[in-house]
Amino acid sequence: MTDPIIVIPCSGIGKAFGTIARDATYSVVEDLKKGTTETICLSLLVMGDEEAGRLVKSHRCIAVDGCPNECSKKNLVLSGAKLAANFRVVDILRDHRDLKPSAVTFIDEAGRKLAKILADKISTRIDELDQEGRVSK
Numbered sequence: 001m002t003d004p005i006i007v008i009p010c011s012g013i014g015k016a017f018g019t020i021a022r023d024a025t026y027s028v029v030e031d032l033k034k035g036t037t038e039t040i041c042l043s044l045l046v047m048g049d050e051e052a053g054r055l056v057k058s059h060r061c062i063a064v065d066g067c068p069n070e071c072s073k074k075n076l077v078l079s080g081a082k083l084a085a086n087f088r089v090v091d092i093l094r095d096h097r098d099l100k101p102s103a104v105t106f107i108d109e110a111g112r113k114l115a116k117i118l119a120d121k122i123s124t125r126i127d128e129l130d131q132e133g134r135v136s137k
């Protein structure tokens with residue numbers, strides 16, 4: 001088995017897009033790519049947790065952010081992580097303007113669809129990274 005890819009969503013409390021980033025990450029880690037991906041709490045990295053820092057430096061990481069502030073991507077870069085890809089909910093919404101979520105504290109139907117589209121995109125990128133990894137070995 002290859003090393004797991006670490007998928008790290010932003011914390012996004014109080015923002016619908018952050019909630020969608022987390023939901024998409026859970027779909028990938030617990031369902032679509034279960035067993036080949038893991039996630040960690042972004043706050044651990046922000047606090048300088050040594051184990052979290054070692055993990056992101058030694059494994060390929062994917063940042064999943066809600067908005068252009070890119071809190072996950074920026075903190076991964078600051079931590080010296082192996083950043084292999086990054087996604088933003090706002091970019092997915094740009095291509096699916098009919099799926100604008102209306103709620104902040106829970107995911108409505110539009111938000112669920114948006115999270116599913118994002119999870120599928122992350123999953124496809126993981127397949128590509130696995131393929132690239134095999135080719136370069």
Ligand code: SF4
Nearest residue numbers: 010012018066067071
């Ligand atoms: S990227 Fe945006 S939604 Fe996510 S934690 Fe940062 S400010 Fe909040």
